[in-house]
Every structure is written in C-alpha cells, then in structure tokens.
Amino acid sequence: MGAFDFDVIQRALPFMWKGLQFSVQLTLVAMAGGIVLGTLLAMMRLSSHKLLNLPAAVYVNGIRSIPLVLVIFWFYFLVPLILQSVMGASSPVHVGAEKSALITFILFQAAYYSEIMRAGIQSVSRGQVSAAYALGLTYFQSMGQVVLPQAFRNMIPILLTQTIVLFQDTSLVYVLSITDLLGAAVKTAQRDGRLIEMYLFVALIYFILSYTLSELVKRLQTKVAVIR
Helix, strand or coil: CCCCCHHHHHHHHHHHHHHHHHHHHHHHHHHHHHHHHHHHHHHHHCCCCHHHHHHHHHHHHHHHCCCHHHHHHHHHHHHHHHHHHHHCCCCCCCCCHHHHHHHHHHHHHHHHHHHHHHHHHHHCCHHHHHHHHHCCCCHHHHHHHHHHHHHHHHHHHHHHHHHHHHHHHHHHHHHHCCCCHHHHHHHHHHHHCCHHHHHHHHHHHHHHHHHHHHHHHHHHHHHHHHHC
C-alpha cells in the first residue's frame, strides 16, 4: 500500500462526480421509460389477441436473449444507417452517443420490466378483474384502475432490484466513450497511469451504492409484506 497514490483519487473526485451524475441520470430515465414501455408490453403479452401477444413476446424474448453491450453497438452504429436509408439522406443520421445509450437502455430494460410487471399483474386475483368487468369497465380501465395499482405495490421491491442492476449496467456505456462513472475512472486512470487506484476506487463506489440500495430494498420488501 506504500505505493498506493491517494492523491490521484482526490484530484479525480470532481470528474468522478460528474460521471456519477450521468450514471444516475441515465438510470432514472431508463427506469421510468422502461417501466412505462414494459407495462405496455406486459399488457400486450397478457392479451388474448395474437396481434398484440405475439409481437410483444417476440420482442421481449428476443431482447432478453441478446447481450446489452451488443444492443448498444447495434443501435449506435446501425440505426444511423437505417435512418439514412429510410429518410434518403446523403450521409448517416447523427444520433449521438448519449442519446443512443439512453434509447438503448429504455428499450432493453423494458423487456425485463415487462416480465416483472406481467408477474405482478398475474398476482392480482382474477376475481377482482371479473368484478371490474361486471361493473362495466373495459380491459384498459380494469388494468389502470384495479389491477396495475396492486401490481405495482406487489412488484416495487423487484422493480427496485432490477433498477440496481440497471445502475450497474450503465457502466457499459464507456464503450461509446461516454463519461459515466466508470468512463471517468478509465479516463483518469489512463491519463495519470494509475490503473489500480482508480479501478479499485470506482469498484468501491459501485459496491457501496449497490449494497446500500439493496439493504433499503430488503427493508421495503419487509414492510410491503407486512402490509399485504
């Protein structure tokens, strides 16, 4: 430890703070977008109509079978070419690394949130759904007013656990040279030639944040179980 340079960590703190802010922002936006899109996908998968069920099932199972880093590369490199072909542009349409990462994470996480929401919807008693139909509510009204509020309450701990995984997955955006938490550590390490210090420090940050959030989720899960 005598050769361990603590000063490089201190000098890197402002840069690391900006990277952490981006990671948290990406996590929150991807969580919100993923839950909204995932809820729609879950409702489509539970529908008896094949025109709704089949496309949603193909999307969810397809996305869940592909590594996230590969999806990030696909969206960043292929989508501009696809947009160029569709729009008839003379050059690939510029999307940008940060927008590509944001859209990719929303689309990718929606597949996982969809399965969580589908399990939450199925956990609600069918009797309540039948009672909603008996009152004259439509499918979407029953979902919005009766089923989804209970499903969200039942699935809050699992949704938050998936969000912790999402926060860890945001480290993959460094492959697009985005300055997230890991990207800031990598750039500082390469600049100052202090790989061990920066990699250990960023690992410690991820561990502290993820462990703390996991413990909070456990406590919340206990409270929700008592309420139920």
